[in-house]
Amino acid sequence: AQSVSQHNHHVILSEAASLELGCNYSYGGTVNLFWYVQYPGQHLQLLLKYFSGDPLVKGIKGFEAEFIKSKFSFNLRKPSVQWSDTAEYFCAVNGLGSYIPTFGRGTSLIVHP
Amino acid sequence: KAGVTQTPRYLIKTRGQQVTLSCSPISGHRSVSWYQQTPGQGLQFLFEYFSETQRNKGNFPGRFSGRQFSNSRSEMNVSTLELGDSALYLCASSLDRGSDGYTFGSGTRLTVV
Numbered sequence: 001a002q003s004v005s006q007h008n009h010h011v012i013l014s015e016a017a018s019l020e021l022g023c024n025y026s027y028g029g030t031v032n033l034f035w036y037v038q039y040p041g042q043h044l045q046l047l048l049k050y051f052s053g054d055p056l057v058k059g060i061k062g063f064e065a066e067f068i069k070s071k072f073s074f075n076l077r078k079p080s081v082q083w084s085d086t087a088e089y090f091c092a093v094n095g096l097g098s099y100i101p102t103f104g105r106g107t108s109l110i111v112h113p
Numbered sequence: 114k115a116g117v118t119q120t121p122r123y124l125i126k127t128r129g130q131q132v133t134l135s136c137s138p139i140s141g142h143r144s145v146s147w148y149q150q151t152p153g154q155g156l157q158f159l160f161e162y163f164s165e166t167q168r169n170k171g172n173f174p175g176r177f178s179g180r181q182f183s184n185s186r187s188e189m190n191v192s193t194l195e196l197g198d199s200a201l202y203l204c205a206s207s208l209d210r211g212s213d214g215y216t217f218g219s220g221t222r223l224t225v226v
Contacts, residue, residue: 034214043116044203044217051212090156099210100146100169105155 002027004093006104013081014112021076021107023091031095033074035065038088038106047089050074061085083113117206117218125224131192134221138185138206144168145187146215147179150201159202162187163209194225 005024013019025031035047048059055067065076074091088108094101118137126132138145146169147159158171162181179189185206191198201222205215 032212036215036217043219044205044215046214046216049214094211098169099212100158100161100171101211101215102158103148103156 002102004091004102004104006089006091006107008107009105010108010110012110012112015083016080017111019076019078019081019085019109021089021091021109023074023076023093023104025072025074025091025093025102027072027093027095029095031093032101033065033067034092034094034101035059035063035074035076036090036092036103038090040087044090047076081109081111083111085109086111117204117216119202119204119218119221121221122219123222123224125226126194128194128196128225130194131190132194132223133188133190134202134204134223136187136189136204136206136218138187138204139216142206142208142216143185144207144209144211145181145185146205146207146211147187147189148203148205149173150203150220151199156203159189191223196225199223199225 007022033050036044037047038044050057050067058064088106090106091104092101120135144163146161148156161169165181176192181187201220203220204218
């Protein structure tokens with residue numbers, strides 16, 4: 001079945017630590033990839049997206065993600081996290097047989113000051 | 114520009130009742146999608162409307178329905194509520210097909226008792 005997996009359900013880091021959140025999908029065709037963030041008490045916001053071209057995508061707030069087609073992965077990274085990055089992060093993929101995006105179950109990130 | 118507006122923000126209903134949730138998309142956005150968000154299942158796609166027509170439907174029972182008006186505002190209805198329908202219901206709008214990513218509303222938190 002077409003699916004999106006986020007293997008890290010909960011991540012706890014200290015400020016200034018580096019972050020990498022995994023996202024893998026199961027589909028061999030052309031995909032569009034997204035990362036969304038949901039800060040506590042706020043709505044989901046688009047962090048970054050990949051459609052084509054350079055597989056390294058830069059988003060807002062210093063986040064970036066790399067699309068590795070051979071690994072069906074789109075991992076989110078940030079070199080140095082801040083307390084304000086505490087949030088839930090969702091990977092989404094469309095093109096899994098439909099333009100309707102399929103979301104991963106999310107990763108809860110807690111950053112300790 | 115104004116974001117996606119969902120009303121009401123919170124609802125408490127009794128099993129067996131029905132409920133109607135409302136969503137006003139960003140001006141100019143003609144596609145409205147609805148998602149159910151729960152801690153266990155993440156974001157599950159309910160349906161998508163475009164130009165007053167349901168264009169896609171997720172895997173939910175017929176108790177879940179929706180519609181879209183000529184001004185692109187959308188409503189979703191859940192009849193014969195069950196305890197398991199307790200969730201955050203999210204509305205997302207896009208220009209068309211979410212190819213540029215979605216803009217989400219803050220959601221309606223439905224609690225069924």
